[in-house]
Amino acid sequence: MKRSRVNAIMAEADEMIRRYGFVLPPFAYWSPDEMRARVAGTRIAASRMGWDITDYGKGEYDRMGLFLFTLRNGELSDLTRGRGMCYAEKLLISKQDQFSPMHTHVIKAEDIINRGGAMLAIKLCGVDGAGHCDESVGVTVLCDGVPREVAGGDTILLAPGESVTLLPGQYHEFWGEGGDVLIGEVSTVNDDVTDNVFRDPIGRFAEIEEDEAPTHLLVSDYDTFLKA
Numbered sequence: 193m194k195r196s197r198v199n200a201i202m203a204e205a206d207e208m209i210r211r212y213g214f215v216l217p218p219f220a221y222w223s224p225d226e227m228r229a230r231v232a233g234t235r236i237a238a239s240r241m242g243w244d245i246t247d248y249g250k251g252e253y254d255r256m257g258l259f260l261f262t263l264r265n266g267e268l269s270d271l272t273r274g275r276g277m278c279y280a281e282k283l284l285i286s287k288q289d290q291f292s293p294m295h296t297h298v299i300k301a302e303d304i305i306n307r308g309g310a311m312l313a314i315k316l317c318g319v320d321g322a323g324h325c326d327e328s329v330g331v332t333v334l335c336d337g338v339p340r341e342v343a344g345g346d347t348i349l350l351a352p353g354e355s356v357t358l359l360p361g362q363y364h365e366f367w368g369e370g371g372d373v374l375i376g377e378v379s380t381v382n383d384d385v386t387d388n389v390f391r392d393p394i395g396r397f398a399e400i401e402e403d404e405a406p407t408h409l410l411v412s413d414y415d416t417f418l419k420a
Contacts, residue, residue: 212308239265249395259285280382284375291367294391302379305355310371
């Protein structure tokens with residue numbers, strides 16, 4: 193993805209988030225220079241909080257991609273101990289017919305919430321005896337606390353205000369149905385580097401072509417920009 197496109201997506205996303213009554217935290221608006229100057233002593237970089245825009249390395253963001261902003265994130269060590277900051281929270285935007293490919297997580301359980309916009313479509317399936325994604329295997333999920341049985345490969349639709357709880361091993365793929373969707377995610381500690389298991393071989397982060405300066409850093413920029 194070109195950096196200019198990333199910058200434009202950030203601006204569009206911020207406008208949509210505000211339109212639905214949310215405001216990002218102050219560090220979201222730090223410039224790269226401000227981030228370098230102010231990040232020391234914070235949890236921001238270590239917890240990979242901040243902007244995350246991905247085309248999964250395929251270069252087709254409008255077809256397969258996702259906007260995310262990690263608002264808060266705990267530590268795996270707390271999760272292992274069973275106390276402390278064992279949770280994470282994100283805002284996501286899935287555009288109309290822009291899908292996030294089939295995946296699950298090893299550790300993370302998550303509530304996916306339609307915060308506003310169009311319908312959120314989520315295709316679900318379970319795993320076979322070897323732990324591999326199998327669209328013939330159904331799952332039972334909680335939709336706002338109510339159990340719901342879903343046949344393998346079927347799609348559920350969530351209207352604004354509705355949510356689904358997804359557990360490790362429950363594969364899911366999602367997109368905006370009929371329009372763009374603002375999505376909330378509340379989960380156990382999030383590790384996007386190691387805890388995403390995709391059905392098909394694919395990258396998690398975009399490869400960035402630096403055609404202009406970044407407005408704000410992506411979480412995938414931290415390892416290089418903050419050490420430069």
